[in-house]
Amino acid sequence: SAKGRGKNRYAFYSEEMNTKSHEKITMEASLRKALEHEEFRLYYQPQVDIKTGEIKGVEALIRWQHPERGLVSPAEFIPLAEETGLILQIDEWVLHTAVRDNKRWQALGLPAIRVAVNLSPQQFSNERLVEIVSKTLEESGLDPKYLELEITETMTMDVEHTIPKLKQLHDLGVQISIDDFGTGYSSLNYLKKFSIDRLKIDQSFVRDIISDRNDADIVGTIIAMAHNLGLEVIAEGVEEKDQLRFLQYQKCNEVQGYYFCRPIPSSELEQNFTKLREEFINKY
Numbered sequence: 001s002a003k004g005r006g007k008n009r010y011a012f013y014s015e016e017m018n019t020k021s022h023e024k025i026t027m028e029a030s031l032r033k034a035l036e037h038e039e040f041r042l043y044y045q046p047q048v049d050i051k052t053g054e055i056k057g058v059e060a061l062i063r064w065q066h067p068e069r070g071l072v073s074p075a076e077f078i079p080l081a082e083e084t085g086l087i088l089q090i091d092e093w094v095l096h097t098a099v100r101d102n103k104r105w106q107a108l109g110l111p112a113i114r115v116a117v118n119l120s121p122q123q124f125s126n127e128r129l130v131e132i133v134s135k136t137l138e139e140s141g142l143d144p145k146y147l148e149l150e151i152t153e154t155m156t157m158d159v160e161h162t163i164p165k166l167k168q169l170h171d172l173g174v175q176i177s178i179d180d181f182g183t184g185y186s187s188l189n190y191l192k193k194f195s196i197d198r199l200k201i202d203q204s205f206v207r208d209i210i211s212d213r214n215d216a217d218i219v220g221t222i223i224a225m226a227h228n229l230g231l232e233v234i235a236e237g238v239e240e241k242d243q244l245r246f247l248q249y250q251k252c253n254e255v256q257g258y259y260f261c262r263p264i265p266s267s268e269l270e271q272n273f274t275k276l277r278e279e280f281i282n283k284y
């Protein structure tokens with residue numbers, strides 16, 4: 001009967017839901033363990049000056065070195081970390097580690113570069129954020145201008161809170177960028193009221209920049225507008241030389257993407273910095 005089928009269907013869904021929440025609970029427990037056992041790793045992806053090929057900064061990107069599953073990408077655990085609130089501790093670990101690593105690179109005599117850290121929405125609205133950032137910088141001795149905080153457009157929608165928050169952070173001397181720019185709701189009106197330094201054009205626009213006239217126009221417009229507002233622009237997801245050429249032509253400031261380098265561990269960046277630098281300069 002229909003009733004019977006309905007019942008079965010209900011049973012099926014609830015069983016699926018149980019499996020899902022069971023998976024979540026297991027995953028949450030292992031995320032907690034990962035924090036305790038220091039299973040997270042930071043990889044760094046170079047950000048390159050579009051005119052000279054010099055490395056100007058790196059973006060810190062988290063991975064989970066899982067004892068059984070190997071290297072797990074952030075897409076697989078950041079959403080649950082956000083849901084459970086564990087993201088606050090993870091973001092704090094990332095901030096500490098990135099700042100400490102950058103200080104070590106400088107101590108080793110490498111050219112001074114920025115390190116960019118991604119903030120979750122929870123961390124951005126955390127009342128303690130300014131204190132956490134300033135304390136981390138103080139403890140490390142890193143000059144604040146070598147730290148960059150990445151937020152996304154959607155985090156800025158509560159404009160009344162965003163304006164003073166960005167100003168407080170910026171007053172610490174750190175740099176601030178808007179990540180995945182172009183994918184969210186963006187009001188140009190507010191952009192100029194935000195204490196920010198840089199827009200990061202989302203890779204979805206860069207991907208088809210050569211074949212899609214629309215995307216090319218959007219990217220050109222974003223760059224011109226950003227420059228009018230006194231902001232720098234970095235393009236994400238640059239994989240090909242033609243994309244680089246187009247971005248150069250449009251006077252984009254920096255590029256980041258597989259064309260130059262995948263995200264690499266700190267040790268690799270340290271050991272190969274000079275080699276990478278020469279390689280990038282030769283890629284022009």
Ligand code: C2E
Nearest residue numbers: 061062073074075094118119120237238239256257258259
């Ligand atoms: P995102 O901040 O926009 O980072 C850029 C993503 O693009 C990274 O993926 C990077 O590896 C990838 N990418 C770089 N160059 C290329 C390219 O040429 N082609 C393509 N197809 N992809 C490229 P990843 O490392 O998997 O990170 C994904 C997202 O996870 C990040 O997007 C960011 O939103 C989040 N995330 C990563 N690390 C952290 C972290 O420490 N804290 C927080 N809260 N979120 C993080």
Ligand code: MG
Nearest residue numbers: 059118150179
């Ligand atoms: Mg980012």
Ligand code: MG
Nearest residue numbers: 179180202236
């Ligand atoms: Mg991005």
Ligand code: MG
Nearest residue numbers: 152179180202
């Ligand atoms: Mg993203």
